[in-house]
Amino acid sequence: MNPYVETDEQKLLRSTVHEALADANPIAEARAHADDADGFDRACWRALAADMELAGLLVPAAHGGVDASMREVGIVLEEMGRFVYPGPFLAAAVLAPLVLRAADQDVAKHLEAVAAGEIYTVTGLHRGAEPRLWPDTVTAEQTADGWVLDGRATGVLHGEAASVLLVVARAEAGLGVWAVNAETTGHRARRLGTLDLTRRQSEHAFERATAELVLSPGTGTGALSEAAVLAAVALSAEQVGSSKQLLENTLEHLRSRYQFGRPIGSFQALKHRCADMAVALEGAIAVSAEAIDAAVSTMDGESDVELVRAAAVAGAHCSQAFLGIASSALQLHGGTGMAWEHDSHLYFRRATASEALFGTPQDHRRSLLAAVTAAR
DSSP: OOTTOOOHHHHHHHHHHHHHHHHHOHHHHHHHTTTSSSSSOHHHHHIIIIISOGGGTTSOGGGTSOOOOHHHHHHHHHHHHHTTOOSSIIIIIIIHHHHHHTOSSOOHHHHHHHHTTOOEEEESOTTOSSGGGSOOOEEEEEETTEEEEEEEEEEEETTTTOSEEEEEEEETTEEEEEEEETTSTTEEEEEOOOSOSSSOEEEEEEEEEEEEEEEOTTSOHHHHHHHHHHHHHHHHHHHHHHHHHHHHHHHHHHHHOEETTEEGGGSHHHHHHHHHHHHHHHHHHHHHHHHHHHHHHHHTTOOSHHHHHHHHHHHHHHHHHHHHHHHHHHHHTHHHHTSTTSSHHHHHHHHHHHTTTTSOHHHHHHHHHHHHHHTO
């Protein structure tokens, strides 16, 4: 299937999500909930996750999900990126089901909860797909009464709002994944101060916290790496959406702002800046679409070799393109763009923070080099 051509159903999904987000006004939502524990409107999340069934896109139909592909996920994330949506879609509807689908234990109840819109998140994979990047700070021990976790996990997306955490931890046999109820004894969460005001991160401490085994220790490294790679692909779609919106906003500003009796967009120097933004955006659109196409093939059971390459290219280029476009948009809006009331800084903050999410550009380039070298 051509990754650049959408079906009628996908076009309808895009327009429906766009209209729902436009009505919800996520940027105003992010500002209104900036000091709340969640950082987003739960009613809006329920409408998107449960009523529109977006939380179940990657959940198998047998467990109440939609059983859609990464193409549909990419469409939703692109539209959410346009509005820098502050809710937990990336954590709860993308990363969590990707990890749960790799489980070797019975996780039917968790998949059903995700599809119903319950907020799940995953610890440990936010730094990228390479196991060497995963913080080895949570340990799992099997006791007579079951598994318990000890240690600390940081950089957890929407951890304070989550009802269940899927924790990457190390046992004697190796790395595995355990589910921890947020209310369980021995678990504490603390919000982290981050540059991004539209996507919360938190730190979690575990002290003999009761946990349920999801992915057996020593068997899950490959599955976890693939989940992080797929999450990076999904993130690239969000970055493309934000970049598109920023370019549109900037062009509108340059057409309407007059100086010396003419639109400032007519000045050659500013035209060149916009051309650079457009070139970076077109490249991001192309590599993100290619990565999503590779992700669909991999999830359909084909080789993941092309996915690793395509995801590395998308992860490196889309994050840097978004940051460059956000920086230019901020500058081209002049003094207005620097104001707290203007939205440009929210996109810039999101761009800066997401550049290091699921791997930095340098990490992605190393992954690309390793994949190309291994193929020779």
